[in-house]
Structure formats: structure tokens, C-alpha cells
Amino acid sequence: MPVTVLLVDDEPLVRAGLRAVLDSQPDIEVVGEAADGASVIPLVRQLRPDVVAMDVRMPLLDGIEATRAVLRTVDSPPKILVVTTFENDEYVYQALRAGADGFLLKRARPSEIVHAVRLVAEGETLLFPAAVRALAAEYGNRQARAVLEQAALTEREEAVLRLMARGLTNVEIASELIIGTETVKSHVSAILAKLGARDRTQAVITAYESGFVSPA
Numbered sequence: 592m593p594v595t596v597l598l599v600d601d602e603p604l605v606r607a608g609l610r611a612v613l614d615s616q617p618d619i620e621v622v623g624e625a626a627d628g629a630s631v632i633p634l635v636r637q638l639r640p641d642v643v644a645m646d647v648r649m650p651l652l653d654g655i656e657a658t659r660a661v662l663r664t665v666d667s668p669p670k671i672l673v674v675t676t677f678e679n680d681e682y683v684y685q686a687l688r689a690g691a692d693g694f695l696l697k698r699a700r701p702s703e704i705v706h707a708v709r710l711v712a713e714g715e716t717l718l719f720p721a722a723v724r725a726l727a728a729e730y731g732n733r734q735a736r737a738v739l740e741q742a743a744l745t746e747r748e749e750a751v752l753r754l755m756a757r758g759l760t761n762v763e764i765a766s767e768l769i770i771g772t773e774t775v776k777s778h779v780s781a782i783l784a785k786l787g788a789r790d791r792t793q794a795v796i797t798a799y800e801s802g803f804v805s806p807a
Contacts, residue, residue, distance in 0.1 A: 593617070593618050593619055594618060594619045594642060594708060594709065594712040595619075595620050595622045595638070595639070595641045595642070596613055596619060596622065596643070596644055596708060597624070597631070597638060597643045597644070597669070598610060598623070598625070599624070599626075599627070599628060599630070599643060599649075599654075599657070600626070600644075600646040600674065601627055601646060601649045603626075609644060609674075610624070612701045612705065613704065613708060616705055623637075627651045627652060628653055631645070631661060632660055632661060635661055635665055635669060640669050641670065642669055642670045642708055643661070643669050643670070643672065644672045644674050645657060645658065645672065645674060646675070647673050647675045647682045648676075648682060653682065654682070654686050655682060658671050658673075658691050662689075662789075670693075671690065671691040671711075672691070672693050672694065672707060672711045673687065673691045673693070673695070674694070674695050674697055675696060676697050676698075684727065687792055688796060690789060690790075690793070693710065710760070727796060727800055732800055735797050735800035735801035736802065738786055738787065738797055738801065739786070739798070742782075742785035747768075748778050748782050749803075751768070751778040751779060752782055752795075752803070753804055754767055755779070755782075755794060755795055756795045756804040761775045761776055761779065779791065
């Protein structure tokens, strides 16, 4: 079954470009488009896409609020990939904190766009660029530090979380730590449970905000 994608952007040319790139892949299918975040929920319920590629800045309902609305009201919500023009846009970081699963620059190469959609669909985090990591560190707070302390991660779980924060996939983490992929998956599940994180992205945000991982 192909990965199904809903495109949400107020610029028709951006939607057309993304559709052309994604529909050229045999394992990806664009099933719908929307020009604003206000249209996302009914389309998600109707089309049941695996991934929503969502512009962060839109006139009626921006990508942050649309992300919150989808995750709050839709059963088994899709993965959300925030699409933006600027990598240091604070809106991007807020969207990630709201529950988005990763982000993609509009100027990304076709191969990077395809790779991002596949990664998000598989549930593996994307690499945060330096600008977004720096924003995360600026948002450092006591709550994040308390969450990490109370989680009482094991030494191995801490190592896995650091590698997650670097953007490594499960296969890459397994290679780095010389352990099996299934073992990595078990560690990731334990980390998410202990941190109370919805997904890998939320766990990584906690790692940065708590100071456990440095943006450098």
C-alpha cells in the first residue's frame, strides 16, 4: 500500500510542486489538497491520509493550531510534516511542540522531500537543523528538566535518546550502539513511555529543553 499524503498550503504553486514530486514515486500517493488549515480536519476524516504535509503560516488557521486540532479531535491521527520557508522560524518550533512529527523546507531537493515523507510515515524522527535545535535550547524550562529527572532513564536509554536527538533512525542507532534493531525499538518505546511523549519528536524536544542534549 502506498503512503497517502494530504497537502495543505495556501500557495497553489507549492502544492503543485509537492504533488509532482510525491506522485512520481510508486510508493507515495497524494490523495488531496487544502489551501488552509481550517479545511484539514474534515479532509483528514474523509481521506484518512498517512501523512499531512502542512504549511506553518496560513491566513485563516495556521499550521500550529491545525496540528493541535487534528491531534485533539481525530482518532488515529496522521503523521504531520510541517513545511516551511525558513528553518529558523519560531512557528516551526511551536508546531513541533504542538505535536508535529517533523519539518521540511520548501526549498528542499525532491529526494529530500520524498525521504522526509517516508521517514515520517515510518514514525522515525527527522533531523532538526541547528537553528531549530538552538530554539529548543532557548525554551529550556524546569518542567522539561523535571520530566527527564523523574523518567529515570537507564544508561542505555540515555544513549538512545542522544542518538534520537541527532536524528538517527532505529537502524542507524542499532549500528552505532552495536545492538539489534528490535532492541532499539524496545528502548525507544520505553523512553517515550517514561517521558510521557506522544512520539520521537516530543521526546527529542524534551531532551533539548531540559538541557540533556546540547544544540551544538
